[in-house]
Amino acid sequence: MKYLPFLLLLILQTRFSAAQDEDLLSLLEEEETTELVTASFKTTRVVNLHSLENVAGGVLDVKISHRFGMLNRGPYELFGLDIATIRIGADYGISDRLMIGLGRSSFEKTYDGFLKYKFLRQSTGKETMPISAAFFASTAITTLKWQEPDRENFFTSRLFYSFQLIMGRKFNETFSLQLSPTLVHRNLIATSAEKNDVMALGVGGRIKLSKRVTLNAEYIYVAPDQLAPEFRNSFSIGFDIETGGHVFQLHFSNSTSMIEKGFVAETVGNWGDGGIHFGFNISRVFTVVKSKIE
Amino acid sequence: MRVFSLLILLSLMVGSSVSAQKYFTRNGKISFYSDAPIEKIEAHNIQSTSVLDAATGRMEFAVLIKAFQFEKALMQEHFNENYMESSQFPKATFKGEIKDPAQVDFEKDGEYQVIVTGDMTIHGVTKPIEAPGLIKVEGEKITATSEFELIVADYEIKIPAVVRDNIAKTVKVSVELNYQPLKKGS
Numbered sequence: 001m002k003y004l005p006f007l008l009l010l011i012l013q014t015r016f017s018a019a020q021d022e023d024l025l026s027l028l029e030e031e032e033t034t035e036l037v038t039a040s041f042k043t044t045r046v047v048n049l050h051s052l053e054n055v056a057g058g059v060l061d062v063k064i065s066h067r068f069g070m071l072n073r074g075p076y077e078l079f080g081l082d083i084a085t086i087r088i089g090a091d092y093g094i095s096d097r098l099m100i101g102l103g104r105s106s107f108e109k110t111y112d113g114f115l116k117y118k119f120l121r122q123s124t125g126k127e128t129m130p131i132s133a134a135f136f137a138s139t140a141i142t143t144l145k146w147q148e149p150d151r152e153n154f155f156t157s158r159l160f161y162s163f164q165l166i167m168g169r170k171f172n173e174t175f176s177l178q179l180s181p182t183l184v185h186r187n188l189i190a191t192s193a194e195k196n197d198v199m200a201l202g203v204g205g206r207i208k209l210s211k212r213v214t215l216n217a218e219y220i221y222v223a224p225d226q227l228a229p230e231f232r233n234s235f236s237i238g239f240d241i242e243t244g245g246h247v248f249q250l251h252f253s254n255s256t257s258m259i260e261k262g263f264v265a266e267t268v269g270n271w272g273d274g275g276i277h278f279g280f281n282i283s284r285v286f287t288v289v290k291s292k293i294e
Numbered sequence: 295m296r297v298f299s300l301l302i303l304l305s306l307m308v309g310s311s312v313s314a315q316k317y318f319t320r321n322g323k324i325s326f327y328s329d330a331p332i333e334k335i336e337a338h339n340i341q342s343t344s345v346l347d348a349a350t351g352r353m354e355f356a357v358l359i360k361a362f363q364f365e366k367a368l369m370q371e372h373f374n375e376n377y378m379e380s381s382q383f384p385k386a387t388f389k390g391e392i393k394d395p396a397q398v399d400f401e402k403d404g405e406y407q408v409i410v411t412g413d414m415t416i417h418g419v420t421k422p423i424e425a426p427g428l429i430k431v432e433g434e435k436i437t438a439t440s441e442f443e444l445i446v447a448d449y450e451i452k453i454p455a456v457v458r459d460n461i462a463k464t465v466k467v468s469v470e471l472n473y474q475p476l477k478k479g480s
Contacts, residue, residue, distance in 0.1 A: 024345035024354040025387075027476060028318055031343075035360055039375050056367030096367075173381055211376045212454075244457055245368065290365040 037122040040132065040170035040178075043247040043283045044091060044099070044116075046204035046218045047236035048255060048263045052132045052168045052178050054118050055093040058289030063089045063103075065258045065281040072274030080277060087258040092288070097121075107257045114138035114162075122169060136164040140261045157188035162260035164202075177205040182220070184261050195226040198265045206240070214240045216251070220264055227265060234267040249281040315400065317346045317436050317473035324357050324469050326444075328462040335369060335461065337362040344471050346436065351395025353410065353438075355471070357386045377451050378417055386416040390423075398429055405430050410440065416449040427469075436473040441466065 041051035044061065055061045069083030077083060089103030089112075097118045104111050120133040140160040146153045161184070168178025180202035189196055204218035217237040238251020254269030254276050255262065269275030322342035328335040339362045344355035359380035364370040374380040390412015392398060398406040411424045425442035443464050446453060453461050 024316070024347060024352060024389075025343060025356055027316065027345055028320070028343055031320060033341075033358070033361075039371050059367055244372070244460065285368055287366045287368070291363065291367065 032126040034123050034125045034127040037124065037132070037170050040122070040168065040176040041206055041216070042214055042240040042242050043249065043281075045249065045281060045283075046178070046206065046216050047238055047249065047251045047253060047281075048234065048258055049178075049180055049202050049204045049218045049220070050116060050134075050136050050164065050166055051204065052118075052122075052134065052166060052170075052176065054097065054099045054116060054134070055091050055285065056291075057093045057095040058287060058291065059093045060286045060288050061091040061093075062284050062286070063087075063091065063281055065089070065279070067253065067256055067258065067277040067279035069277065070269055070274065071276050071278065085256055085258075085277075103259065105257065105259060105262070107262060108142040109144050110140050110142045110257075110259065110262070112138055112140040112259045116166075131167055131169045133168075134166040136162075136166060138162045138260055140259055154188075159187045160261035161185040162264070164260065168204075174208045175205070177203075179203055180220075182260065182264055184264050186261065186265070191228060194228055198226045199223045200264050202264075209239075212242045216240055216249070220267075222264065230268055231265065232267050232270060234263045235271060245285055247281075247283040249283070251279055251281075252276050253279060315348045316476040317348065318476040319344050319471050319473050322355060322469070322471040324355075324467065326362075326468075327466045329466075330462040331459045333460040335364070337364045337370070337373065339363070342469075342471070344473070345476065346438065346471075346473055348395075348398075348400040351392035351398070352389075353391065353412075354389045355387065355469075359384060359386060377453075383416075383418045386414070388412055388414050388423075392427075392429075398431075400431055400436065403431050403433065414444070416444070417451050419449045421448050434475050438469070438471045438473065440469045443467070 041053045044051055044053050044055060065087040067085045069077055069080030071079045073080045085107045087103050087105040089101055091099055091101035093099045099116050101114050114136060116134055116136045118132065118134040120129055120131060122132040123129045142158050163183045164180050166178055166180050168176060170176040182200045182202055184198040184200070186196050200220050200222040202218060202220040206214045206216045208214045220234040222233055232254060234253065234255040236251050236253035236255065238249055241248045241250070254271050255267040256269070256277060257263050257266055269277065320343050321340055322344050323338065323340050324342045325336060325338045339357055341361045342355055342357045344353065346353045359378045360374055362370070362373065364373065390410055393409040393411055398408060406429045408427050408429055409424060410427050413420050414423045423442065425440050427438055427440035430437040443466055445464050447463065
């Protein structure tokens with residue numbers, strides 16, 4: 001009994017010293033927040049395919065895309081460097097989820113316009129969403145002179161539509177993967193053996209090699225018996241190099257066209273015999289509307 | 295003897311509950327400013343959490359790196375991806391204390407100039423810092439403000455040569471914490 005006060009003091013002492021060392025912040029209950037997963041790709045394209053990323057709201061992204069001729073053209077054309085196909089385009093983020101874009105390709109003198117809406121955004125924390133998903137729709141108009149001007153030609157014959165669902169996940173800091181089921185509708189086709197509607201499945205991914213460099217690849221599988229036999233599946237592989245406001249994408253691809261209706265349904269290059277283009281996309285972003293900060 | 299010991303116990307408990315008033319905030323504002331030849335960059339975070347123990351003068355705060363808001367979305371992305379590596383180091387924390395806490399009377403309204411010392415952890419690197427601050431007591435409300443500078447390289451945040459003129463080597467940090475009393479369950 002005699003020792004009780006000492007015992008109590010001892011207990012209190014330890015209690016107090018515990019209070020001294022305690023983590024003050026642990027007194028607050030951790031408030032869980034929802035964190036959006038960002039930067040699954042460096043830019044809005046894998047190579048040709050649209051990636052999981054949108055430009056942010058209020059941001060204009062000017063893209064110059066360029067493909068040289070095929071490597072198998074040999075030394076006379078300096079392995080394709082004498083030839084150039086180009087698309088000049090601009091994408092704009094109306095909001096963080098909705099972006100629109102316009103472009104003009106030298107290949108078949110094509111104008112294209114698209115809309116891309118991100119309806120699921122990968123997130124962690126309070127609200128967890130395992131994937132990001134976007135809907136993409138585009139219209140392309142070729143403006144080449146009619147091959148046979150004497151016959152009756154219809155404007156609608158120049159139109160192509162593409163629809164795509166883009167679904168994917170940033171698995172970790174290094175690796176992102178996406179699937180892009182695609183439908184391309186052509187109003188006019190060359191032969192009745194081809195299909196007006198072409199179904200395809202694109203797969204794209206990236207591996208981050210360093211903070212500013214990633215390795216990207218994409219493959220687009222077109223279901224059989226829809227295209228003429230000379231057309232092949234598109235495969236592209238390359239690097240994204242980011243330097244502040246620019247992203248440089250350098251790659252090899254067997255597709256000449258840089259828009260959906262072209263690289264999905266009109267790819268003729270053969271990787272096996274050097275039917276490959278060296279090319280690049282340059283992306284430069286401009287912040288048109290600055291985000292409001294407190 | 296028993297009564298005596300109970301009294302000791304009681305007095306200690308009462309004593310501790312009175313003097314151990316703690317204050318907290320969940321929406322402390324922390325901003326930083328980088329003033330480089332080409333570009334001025336600023337970012338604001340209005341979700342910092344902090345606890346201040348009036349009895350001991352100890353204070354801690356934690357800042358979620360991803361909650362810093364920039365004017366330009368790409369800056370924010372690069373800040374997280376390339377500089378702060380916020381997936382790996384999601385929070386910056388400070389653990390420290392008011393030097394000579396006796397000079398601040400938390401019971402009495404007024405403004406008190408203080409020096410705060412402690413350990414700042416940013417990007418996984420902990421450095422001791424010392425900064426001047428101002429504590430304003432208005433009834434139960436306590437506002438703590440401070441401005442200080444941090445050297446980016448101290449925290450092993452690398453600025454590549456290409457953007458040398460875009461990002462300052464030393465950034466100015468301003469802190470504004472509006473504390474309220476911490477009650478059980480808050």
